[in-house]
Amino acid sequence: MNAKITPCHVTSDEAGLPVPDQRSSPVPEVAEAAGVVDLQRTRAPHRARHRGDFIGEGGRWVAIWSLRLILFAAAAYIVGWVVGKMWVIALPVALAVIVSTVLWPIAGWLYRHHVPAALASMISLLVAFGVFGGLIASIVPSVVDDAPALAEQAEEGILSIQEWISGPPLNIEPEQLNEYVQAVAGVLQESSDRIASGVFVGIGAATSILITLVLSLVLTFFFLKDGLRFLPWFLRSTGGPGAHHVAEVLRRQWKTLAGFIRAQAIVSFVDAFFIWIGLIVMGVPLANALAIITFIAGFVPIVGAFVAGALAVLVALVANGLVNALIVLGIIVAVQQLESNILQPILQSRSMNLHPVVVLLSVTAGARLFGIVGAFLAVPVAAMVAVAVRYVGEVLDEKTADETRHLQGTDDDVGPDDVGPDDVGPDDADEDAESRSSPRS
Numbered sequence: 456m457n458a459k460i461t462p463c464h465v466t467s468d469e470a471g472l473p474v475p476d477q478r479s480s481p482v483p484e485v486a487e488a489a490g491v492v493d494l495q496r497t498r499a500p501h502r503a504r505h506r507g508d509f510i511g512e513g514g515r516w517v518a519i520w521s522l523r524l525i526l527f528a529a530a531a532y533i534v535g536w537v538v539g540k541m542w543v544i545a546l547p548v549a550l551a552v553i554v555s556t557v558l559w560p561i562a563g564w565l566y567r568h569h570v571p572a573a574l575a576s577m578i579s580l581l582v583a584f585g586v587f588g589g590l591i592a593s594i595v596p597s598v599v600d601d602a603p604a605l606a607e608q609a610e611e612g613i614l615s616i617q618e619w620i621s622g623p624p625l626n627i628e629p630e631q632l633n634e635y636v637q638a639v640a641g642v643l644q645e646s647s648d649r650i651a652s653g654v655f656v657g658i659g660a661a662t663s664i665l666i667t668l669v670l671s672l673v674l675t676f677f678f679l680k681d682g683l684r685f686l687p688w689f690l691r692s693t694g695g696p697g698a699h700h701v702a703e704v705l706r707r708q709w710k711t712l713a714g715f716i717r718a719q720a721i722v723s724f725v726d727a728f729f730i731w732i733g734l735i736v737m738g739v740p741l742a743n744a745l746a747i748i749t750f751i752a753g754f755v756p757i758v759g760a761f762v763a764g765a766l767a768v769l770v771a772l773v774a775n776g777l778v779n780a781l782i783v784l785g786i787i788v789a790v791q792q793l794e795s796n797i798l799q800p801i802l803q804s805r806s807m808n809l810h811p812v813v814v815l816l817s818v819t820a821g822a823r824l825f826g827i828v829g830a831f832l833a834v835p836v837a838a839m840v841a842v843a844v845r846y847v848g849e850v851l852d853e854k855t856a857d858e859t860r861h862l863q864g865t866d867d868d869v870g871p872d873d874v875g876p877d878d879v880g881p882d883d884a885d886e887d888a889e890s891r892s893s894p895r896s
Contacts, residue, residue, distance in 0.1 A: 539825075542825075543667075546667055546828060547667050547670040547671045547674055548674060549832055551670075551672075551674035551675040551678055552678065552712070553712065553716060554671065554672075555675050555678040555679055555682065556712050556713040556716055557583075557713075557716050558579040558580070558582075558583055558675070558679060559679065559682075559713070561578070561579040562576055562579045562679045565579070572680045572683075573680050575679070575680075576677075576679035576680040577676070579679055580675065580676060590747050590750075590751065593743070593744075593747060594743070594744040594747055597743055597744050598744055601740045601741050686702050686705065686706075689702060690702060700846070703846065704843050704846050707842045708838075708839040708842050708843070711808075711835075711839060711842050712835050712838070715834060715835045715838060718799075719753070719754060719799075720754075721802055722794055722798055722799045722802060723750045723751075723752075723753025724750060725798060726749060726750070726760070726790055726791065726794045727747070727749040727750035727753065728746070729786075729790045730746060730749050730764075730786065730787055730790050731745070731746035731749075733783065733786035733787070733790070734746070734767060734771075737771065737775065737779055737782060737783055737786075738775060738779075739770055739771045739774060739775065739779070739783060740770065740774050741770055745763070745767045745770065748763050748766065749764075749767070754831075760791050760795075764784075764787040764788075764791065767787060768780050771783040799814075800814045800815060808838075808841065808845075809837065809838055813837060814834055814837070817833040817836070817837035818830050818833050821833025821834075821836070
């Protein structure tokens, strides 16, 4: 039997079987490009991957995400640098937003009762001034009544301290004490230039604080007056689906910030209440005034509680002696530790949906970067960032669920007629081969 050979394409081997001519057959990649063959179907199976392949894939993934994290860190550093340079503007804006969340229930109630926006904002600010002035007015009478007695007790306390110093175990003579006082006065006179410069720095800082407060009040008025127009203006100006996402994030952040202020007010009230009870029990004068000062100072983290507590201990020392002052100090420290380590993290974590560890770390970082004001603003900033991150997670979950439902719907639409030869598995191919090779009955 002679085999018919196609020129240039088929040759015969020693057994006479036709085989492709290697010299004239097209290159596999060229054939695939020309549509002659499918390289993925004719290529030999891939080899089993070894450790180097997996290490390379993992290293590539780590390198990509490391570069992304570096870019994120650089962007955060740039934002922090800009905020630091614009702190004179950023601080009044932040304070005005916080005050606006406190006064918004009053302004919103007036808006719903058809009060003009400007008048409603002014009434809200006047109510705030009235409450603050009422607290100050409640302090003044008790201070005026107890001030003379405190002055006499202070003189007696100074005399008792001098007697204690002159007695055992110190045994310091009055002449030696006068020498120490004169030495201290000499040091102060030598440092007069630095003290004067420090006074001027303090005056400049006080002036800056006053300007910041005035600017914050003006911004608060306009935020209350025109706050309802901001989101509609933002949506009209930007448009697109991204604007709606940003608007929703801003709404949630506003609610979270209001929750933070309520939680901080509750913490300050609890702190002032228990310290007031301790002062009453120990017979410390000016207990009502000290409690109100503690409540107001509670909104200023770290320094506020320290100053209020030190003032209460000083009054107890002057009025009732050292032992009473030490007991008052123990009460204040216990209440403040309970408030700062248990009550405040729990309330703030619930109102802002933040873990207590996040609250503590954010306060520490804010104090380290921006001082006392940074410690006060760190928690609401962390809460707003967490709100944005959670919203992004919700959007991603929604998109993932939509894609999953779409794929499930596509699989349900595939019928028996839609199954091609590529969809036949190994088991189905074996069954088909057996049915063809079996004899017909």
